[in-house]
Amino acid sequence: MARQESRETKRQGTRRQRNALEVLKQFRLIYGSVRQHSRRIEAACGVSGSQLWLMQEIESTPGIGVSELARRLSIHQTTCSQLVEKLVSRRYVRKSRSTQDQRRVGLTLTTGAADALKQAPGPAEGVLPEALAELPDAILHSLSSQLRKVIAKLRLRDEKSAGRPLADL
16 A cells, blocks of 8 residues: 555656756746747848837837836836836937926837837847737736735745846846
């Protein structure tokens, strides 16, 4: 009887290990797909995936501010400001002060940015945000809940990474 329980325990352990490795492969597939898409964007447009997404958001809402842009991309405001500054220095984005409130800076695209956007392969926001946006709310809620459990088990958590674009990790 004890021998049979021992075999069953080993079988369950092996199955558990196979399942864990399968999930690990799924994470690799997702991360690799994001990286590959980002490389395609850089090759086609000359900007990073996160910069392209930022330009798409500015195109859809001319005059948008950095705070709103950071919220839309779900990144830290400082990270967003750095991305904007890179695009300003490359002359893809223009900053202009609001006439009503001099503290507020609005962002608009230049014609060079519009040309880069036309060259973009696939979704500017990236393949993962696009895939997540297509999932039903119940699945997103479940996925979020399960990933929180995985994160809770991590011995080391880089909380700052949550505020950076995935393509820039």
